[in-house]
Each structure stands twice: as structure tokens, then as C-alpha cells.
Amino acid sequence: MSNSSSTGLGFIAHSLLGRPVAVEFIPAGGLSYTNGLCLFIDSGLDMSARRDAVIFQALLLASGSLDACYIKRLRGRPRATRNYLFLEAARLLHNPPHRLPHVFADRYSLEIIPPSCSENALLQALKSTGEPGLPQVFGRIRPGPLLKYSGELPAGKGALSESERRGQFTPQNFDDSEDDDLPEDNFSLLKLLSNPLSSGGVFAKMFEDILGLKRSGEGGENSDNSSGGTPVSGARKVLKIGSNVVEYLGQEEGHPDLKISDMTTLYSYPEWDRYKGSYKADWAKVVELDPPEIQDAVPLRADWRKVARYLHPLGLEYKITSRQPRGDDIDLQNLIDYIIQVKAGQSPDENIYRRNQKSRRDMSIALLVDLSESTGDICANGESVFSRQMTFALSLLEAFDKLAVPVLAYGFHSWGRHHVQMMKIRHLNSKGSYHARKCCERLQPAGFTRMGAAIRHSCHQLSRLSQTKRNVMLVISDGFPYDEGYEGDYAAADTMQALREVREANIAPVCVSIGTEQSDDSLLQIFGATSFIRMDNVPAALSRFQKAVQYELARVLRG
Amino acid sequence: MLANKETKPPEYFAVGTEIDVFEAASRQGLPLMLKGPTGCGKTRFVEYMAHKLNRPLISVTSHEDVTASDLVGRYLLKGGETVWEDGPLTRAAKAGAICYLDEIVEARADAIVAIHSLTDHRRELHIDRLNQTIKAHPDFMIVISYNPGYQSLLKELKQSTRQRMIGLDFDYPPREIEEKIVAAECGLDPARAAELVQLAHAIRRLDTPELSEGASTRTLISAGLLHRGGCSLRRSATAAISSALTDDVEILQGLNDLIELYISE
Numbered sequence: 001m002s003n004s005s006s007t008g009l010g011f012i013a014h015s016l017l018g019r020p021v022a023v024e025f026i027p028a029g030g031l032s033y034t035n036g037l038c039l040f041i042d043s044g045l046d047m048s049a050r051r052d053a054v055i056f057q058a059l060l061l062a063s064g065s066l067d068a069c070y071i072k073r074l075r076g077r078p079r080a081t082r083n084y085l086f087l088e089a090a091r092l093l094h095n096p097p098h099r100l101p102h103v104f105a106d107r108y109s110l111e112i113i114p115p116s117c118s119e120n121a122l123l124q125a126l127k128s129t130g131e132p133g134l135p136q137v138f139g140r141i142r143p144g145p146l147l148k149y150s151g152e153l154p155a156g157k158g159a160l161s162e163s164e165r166r167g168q169f170t171p172q173n174f175d176d177s178e179d180d181d182l183p184e185d186n187f188s189l190l191k192l193l194s195n196p197l198s199s200g201g202v203f204a205k206m207f208e209d210i211l212g213l214k215r216s217g218e219g220g221e222n223s224d225n226s227s228g229g230t231p232v233s234g235a236r237k238v239l240k241i242g243s244n245v246v247e248y249l250g251q252e253e254g255h256p257d258l259k260i261s262d263m264t265t266l267y268s269y270p271e272w273d274r275y276k277g278s279y280k281a282d283w284a285k286v287v288e289l290d291p292p293e294i295q296d297a298v299p300l301r302a303d304w305r306k307v308a309r310y311l312h313p314l315g316l317e318y319k320i321t322s323r324q325p326r327g328d329d330i331d332l333q334n335l336i337d338y339i340i341q342v343k344a345g346q347s348p349d350e351n352i353y354r355r356n357q358k359s360r361r362d363m364s365i366a367l368l369v370d371l372s373e374s375t376g377d378i379c380a381n382g383e384s385v386f387s388r389q390m391t392f393a394l395s396l397l398e399a400f401d402k403l404a405v406p407v408l409a410y411g412f413h414s415w416g417r418h419h420v421q422m423m424k425i426r427h428l429n430s431k432g433s434y435h436a437r438k439c440c441e442r443l444q445p446a447g448f449t450r451m452g453a454a455i456r457h458s459c460h461q462l463s464r465l466s467q468t469k470r471n472v473m474l475v476i477s478d479g480f481p482y483d484e485g486y487e488g489d490y491a492a493a494d495t496m497q498a499l500r501e502v503r504e505a506n507i508a509p510v511c512v513s514i515g516t517e518q519s520d521d522s523l524l525q526i527f528g529a530t531s532f533i534r535m536d537n538v539p540a541a542l543s544r545f546q547k548a549v550q551y552e553l554a555r556v557l558r559g
Numbered sequence: 560m561l562a563n564k565e566t567k568p569p570e571y572f573a574v575g576t577e578i579d580v581f582e583a584a585s586r587q588g589l590p591l592m593l594k595g596p597t598g599c600g601k602t603r604f605v606e607y608m609a610h611k612l613n614r615p616l617i618s619v620t621s622h623e624d625v626t627a628s629d630l631v632g633r634y635l636l637k638g639g640e641t642v643w644e645d646g647p648l649t650r651a652a653k654a655g656a657i658c659y660l661d662e663i664v665e666a667r668a669d670a671i672v673a674i675h676s677l678t679d680h681r682r683e684l685h686i687d688r689l690n691q692t693i694k695a696h697p698d699f700m701i702v703i704s705y706n707p708g709y710q711s712l713l714k715e716l717k718q719s720t721r722q723r724m725i726g727l728d729f730d731y732p733p734r735e736i737e738e739k740i741v742a743a744e745c746g747l748d749p750a751r752a753a754e755l756v757q758l759a760h761a762i763r764r765l766d767t768p769e770l771s772e773g774a775s776t777r778t779l780i781s782a783g784l785l786h787r788g789g790c791s792l793r794r795s796a797t798a799a800i801s802s803a804l805t806d807d808v809e810i811l812q813g814l815n816d817l818i819e820l821y822i823s824e
Contacts, residue, residue: 012813015761098734098760099760101757345636346636347637433768434809435809
């Protein structure tokens with residue numbers, strides 16, 4: 001495989017599972033496993049083995065082998081877990097789903113499955129050998145991490161059908177008196193083998209009784225959880241501060257050195273002091289950083305189509321289009337061509353008009369997303385503010401990308417005036433939204449909101465890089481600007497001053513707040529009623545959002 | 560394009576009841592609307608049905624500059640005289656042909672409205688320039704197609720047009736049928752056709768906006784034909800599938816990794 005990096009392997013896992021899933025490497029020698037959201041692969045394996053490990057773990061997830069209803073029975077039972085893994089591997093290889101690459105099935109099937117494969121034969125093999133032998137690439141099952149994230153698994157596209165998921169294993173003439181010879185673990189495990197889709201039989205009933213499983217619609221504690229997880233609620237926990245910032249916080253107060261590499265550019269911006277009526281020069285220090293790699297990145301899914309309809313009219317300007325069947329004026333060149341064709345005895349092209357229509361888009365966007373810790377708060381619908389903000393930001397990014405509008409995007413947060421972080425999501429001249437999405441998935445809420453500095457930096461970058469006449473700054477924030485030594489009227493005044501600078505640079509600022517329970521008063525005061533939109537219900541508020549951007553653009557262009 | 564019994568019959572593998580629906584609609588003079596992703600067999604189905612019903616087929620691929628005149632007809636200069644020439648819609652209505660309007664949603668609004676009188680109980684076409692109204696031949700049928708996922712952001716088929724049609728939803732064929740199609744169209748070994756189809760399914764499972772259309776059956780056939788032309792199947796798949804689907808470097812690399820996984824050399 002030409003690309004054994006986590007990105008390439010993540011792609012393979014995605015295609016097997018039908019939903020995005022991250023891939024991370026663990027220290028060499030550790031057995032590969034998954035928590036449902038991420039596949040943790042042994043970095044000591046060679047390229048081909050890493051791929052096989054990813055295939056196997058992804059297939060376990062796709063086939064329902066790691067559903068919570070089964071895994072919770074294995075918690076605290078390592079031997080049963082290993083036996084279960086062996087039997088599930090045999091089941092998958094004995095009756096491989098169509099999506100399993102044949103090279104994988106051919107390579108491993110002979111190692112695991114006896115020639116006459118039946119449940120009896122497998123159990124006898126277990127009894128006689130004690131510990132099942134599995135290739136190292138198959139890794140292990142860790143019930144704890146799986147159960148921890150089982151409620152957050154997103155619905156996938158192209159999930160395995162029911163018949164594919166549990167395979168065709170059915171008990172065949174099984175003599176349950178042999179159970180007495182099996183250790184307790186194996187007896188319970190035997191019941192796990194029974195196909196819950198079978199029409200009846202003593203083993204299916206015993207399986208249902210022990211695990212408390214019911215068919216869907218029959219009630220029972222697992223009735224809504226047997227299909228491999230519920231659609232993602234989007235809840236994102238507030239996680240610990242990234243390591244680079246922890247280092248900073250460990251520094252003494254005063255003018256601590258930032259622990260950043262020598263290659264990183266540090267930007268310095270003034271800050272408006274309303275009490276003195278003047279700027280404090282070189283006051284806020286801003287640094288641009290790439291979002292750090294994290295272990296349990298939650299894949300984001302956004303519907304750009306709904307947003308794109310409202311963004312489509314933005315930034316359009318008139319352009320004269322010739323060769324039209326109807327129009328505002330006759331195009332002289334086309335008319336001359338028409339006469340020449342008539343004179344030459346040819347059938348002339350009747351499209352001789354030209355029309356002034358809005359077909360050219362001349363606009364660039366700077367998108368800022370507030371990453372402060374307060375965005376980790378949970379909304380009434382169970383999602384975090386942060387998750388809703390990122391989903392909307394991603395839908396904007398993807399929609400603008402489809403409309404070929406250049407977007408410069410950052411997430412921002414701060415820890416005092418010496419450390420304002422602008423996390424790079426997208427560069428203005430980038431194409432495609434795949435990389436931007438991956439960046440969004442790696443962002444976490446932390447820190448505070450020194451909004452003035454973030455706005456000034458974005459204004460500076462957009463002014464420098466944009467080549468369009470129309471420029472818009474979209475700020476997605478959950479509340480008021482707040483940071484160390486930056487709060488209340490002082491922070492509001494500085495942010496308002498930064499917005500004046502933005503308008504003077506002919507950039508139209510609009511602020512959006514989504515799902516937060518904090519008061520809007522501060523953002524309303526700072527941005528003004530015409531350029532602040534509260535979006536508790538994003539689809540319903542899109543038309544107001546469109547109007548706000550159009551209004552601000554017109555205002556800025558009027559001067 | 561006209562089809563008749565003398566030409567080789569187009570091959571089509573039925574997936575559901577689409578043939579029955581088409582025949583019933585044809586008997587009743589009802590227009591059909593075929594919806595589905597690109598390259599899933601809509602056009603081939605229409606060609607097959609035209610051949611099966613022994614009707615001429617007149618196809619028009621629509622774009623944003625297609626006007627009502629392009630469909631109905633216009634005056635042309637021939638030998639110094641002005642002569643009326645029927646457009647494809649008028650010719651089909653007079654001859655009792657099947658008029659297939661592909662990607663109809665891309666056409667201008669006046670072009671779409673021009674078919675309304677032919678698709679309701681009136682079954683007639685009024686030609687302004689001639690001040691004539693022609694009644695459609697009893698065998699005349701309109702079939703339109705479009706790709707709902709690809710629609711231009713501001714263009715959609717209006718309800719006044721949609722509700723005149725009988726809808727048929729198309730999707731990529733089930734695995735077994737798609738393998739047969741690829742094997743038959745390319746002359747490929749069934750095992751190799753199965754590899755291509757398995758690859759296509761893997762790509763279609765990718766849940767990312769850049770690949771919302773997935774790999775169509777058409778791209779698989781192109782890959783198979785390229786392989787028959789002398790390239791290795793992997794190289795053919797790279798050229799005909801992954802390069803055709805995206806320009807994004809990361810996604811292209813991911814697709815090539817999938818090709819390496821599912822296609823043996």
C-alpha cells in the first residue's frame with residue numbers, strides 16, 4: 001500500500017464502516033483495538049499488517065460484533081473476551097460480508113477456520129487448545145472504551161444489512177450436555193453464538209434470556225441499541241487544555257515567553273483602551289497554529305446544501321453576457337455576424353442580444369469560530385454549543401467551497417493578552433473542504449475570548465490576501481468577549497473598535513450565535529442589531545442570516 | 560438518435576419493475592420522469608425500451624442555453640428561402656416517437672414549460688411561430704431524466720412539471736446485476752468484474768461531500784474497457800475511476816489505496 005499513514009488507513013476504515021473513523025498509532029507491541037470512534041493500531045506492524053489490522057477492526061464494528069449489547073457482557077472477563085474475539089473472527093471469515101477484501105479473507109481464513117467449520121468444531125478447538133490462537137494483526141477487544149463511547153457512534157452510510165451482520169451461523173445438532181465440560185465463560189459464550197435472527201430454538205431463547213435481548217419493537221433494555229448505536233447526538237465533552245497551552249500557563253506572570261517554535265510568526269496588535277481613549281500599542285500577541293492531533297476526534301457531518309441556497313445570492317455582481325436570445329440591448333458584433341450569415345446563405349444564429357445579469361461572484365470570506373471553554377456548555381437538545389457551532393461552520397465552509405468563494409477560516413481562543421491562538425482551519429487559496437473538515441474535527445473548546453485581537457488578525461490577513469472587491473467577516477461566538485484583564489465594558493469597547501477598523505478596511509462583519517443560553521446583550525451591543533443573528537434553529541434562521549450579510553455588504557460598499 | 564429493430568438491441572438488466580411501469584405508462588400515454596445518479600443506467604433503459612416497443616427514439620441533452628425554440632422548431636434559411644424546421648419535440652410528437660429529454664432541469668424555464676401541454680390530458684403542442692396546434696401521435700411519449708444530487712443550486716423541477724410525470728427512481732444496480740453488467744459490457748472475466756464492483760461499493764460507502772455521487776456503473780465499464788484495451792486493471796481503475804471522481808489530493812490518494820486493496824494486479 002502506497003500510503004500507510006493514518007489518513008490513508010482511515011480512508012480504508014471509512015469505506016468498510018460507511019462512516020468516518022479516525023486511525024491512531026499506539027506504541028509498537030501493543031495489540032490493536034477500537035473504541036468505536038477511533039482505531040488504535042500497533043505502530044510496530046509493517047505496512048501490509050497495519051492495513052489488515054484496520055480492516056479487521058473496522059469489520060468488527062460494521063458487523064455489529066462490538067455492539068454494546070454484546071460487549072457489556074464481556075466487561076471484566078478477559079478470557080471470555082479473547083474467546084469471543086476468536087469466534088467472531090471465525091464467523092466473519094467463514095461467512096465474509098461482500099465488503100471484505102478477498103485478499104484478506106484468503107490470507108487468514110485457512111489459519112483460523114478448520115476445514116469442516118461448524119460451531120461444534122470451533123468450540124471443540126477452544127476446549128482442546130484452551131487459549132485461541134489469533135494472528136497478532138487481529139488485535140484485541142477492549143470493552144471499556146467501546147462502552148464509553150457507544151452512545152456517540154454516528155449512523156453510517158451503507159451499514160451492513162441484518163443478514164450480513166450476524167452471519168449465517170445457526171446451531172446444528174448441538175448437544176448441550178457437552179456444556180458441562182466447558183468452563184463457565186465458554187458456556188455463556190456459547191449462547192452468544194446463537195443467531196438472534198433465527199426463528200426459534202432452545203439456543204436462541206437461552207441467548208435472549210441471558211442477554212435480555214428482544215427483537216425490535218418488543219421492548220427490553222436493548223431494543224433500541226441492537227443495530228449498532230444511535231445516531232450521533234453530537235455531544236462533545238469539554239476536554240483538557242492542549243499541551244502547548246498548559247506549558248504557557250505554567251510560566252510566571254509578567255511577560256512569559258511563549259513555547260512556540262522559532263519558525264512560528266508572532267503577530268502583535270494594539271488594543272483600544274476606552275478609559276484612556278487611545279490604543280495600547282503592541283498589546284495583544286497572536287499566533288497561528290495547526291490544530292493538534294487528538295485521539296478521539298468526533299467526525300463532523302454537515303449538510304451544505306440547505307445553507308448553499310441562502311449563500312448563493314451573496315456577492316453576486318452584474319456581468320454583461322452576450323449571445324442571448326433576449327436581452328437589454330443588441331450586441332453589435334453578434335448582429336454583424338447575423339447579417340453576414342444571412343448574406344452567405346447560412347442559417348443565422350438568432351442570439352444577438354446582450355443581457356446584464358448577476359452571474360459573477362466577487363467575494364471572499366473570513367470565518368472565525370469561538371473556541372472558548374464556555375462553548376462546551378450543553379444546549380437544551382443535548383448537543384454542546386461547540387458541536388453546533390462547528391457543524392454550522394463546516395456547512396458554511398463546504399457551501400462556500402461549492403460556490404467557489406475563497407474562505408479564510410480560523411478557530412480562536414486565548415489565555416491572556418500574550419497568548420491568543422488562531423487555529424488554522426483553512427487558507428484563503430485552498431480548494432476543497434476535506435482538509436478543513438479534518439481540522440475542525442481536531443478542535444476542542446478551551447480558554448477564553450479575546451475577540452478584538454482575533455478580529456484584528458483576521459482583518460489583517462484577509463486584507464492582505466484577498467483579491468476580491470467584496471469581503472465579509474463571519475464570527476460565530478457563544479457570548480461576550482472575556483479574557484484575563486479583558487472583560488465588561490473594556491472588552492466590549494475594544495471589540496467595537498476592532499469592528500470599526502474592519503469596516504474601514506471595507507470588510508462587512510456579521511456575528512452569529514448558535515444554541516447558547518447566555519445573554520445576547522453584549523454581542524448585540526457590539527455588533528449591532530442588523531449584523532447579529534441568533535440561530536437557535538439554524539434552517540429557520542438562514543434567511544435572516546442571508547439578509548444580514550447582504551445588508552452589511554451594501555453598507556460597507558456605500559462607504 | 561433513432562432506434563429500430565435492425566440495429567443491435569441494447570442490453571439492459573432489469574432491477575425491479577421498471578420495465579412494467581414503462582410499458583404501462585406507454586400504453587396510457589403518460590410521461591415518465593427518471594431520477595437517479597449519473598451513470599446508473601437511465602439512458603440505457605430508455606434505449607432498451609424504445610427498441611423493445613419498436614418506437615423511434617429522439618434524445619436531447621439539455622443545458623442552460625436550451626430554449627423552447629430548440630425543442631419546438633425554428634425558421635431556417637435554405638437556398639435563399641425561409642423554411643420552417645421542426646425541432647426534436649415536434650418531430651417526436653408527429654412521428655409517435657419517444658422523446659427523451661436528458662438533464663431537463665438544466666434547460667431554460669421556457670423550454671421546460673413547452674412540454675406541459677404534451678404531458679397532460681391535452682397531448683398537444685402549440686407552435687407560436689406557425690400559429691398551429693398539433694395533436695400528438697398516440698404512440699408519442701415524453702421521458703425526462705435528471706440527477707437530483709447534481710442539481711444546480713437555484714434550479715429545481717417545479718411541482719407543476721413534476722406532478723405531470725410518472726416517477727421512476729433509479730440507483731446503482733444490486734451487486735449481482737452490476738457484476739453481470741460490467742462483465743457483459745466489457746467482456747471481462749466475472750471475477751475481475753466482481754473486483755470492480757466491490758471497489759465501487761467501497762467508494763459509495765464513503766460519506767464525504769466530495770464523493771457524494773460515488774463511483775458510477777459507467778466508470779466501472781470505462782475501467783473494464785480500458786483494461787481490455789491493454790492496461791492493467793489497477794491502472795485502468797485509477798484512470799477511469801479515481802481520477803474522474805476528484806481532484807483533491809488527499810482523497811485521490813485514499814481512492815488509490817482502495818484500488819490497491821480491492822483490485823488484484
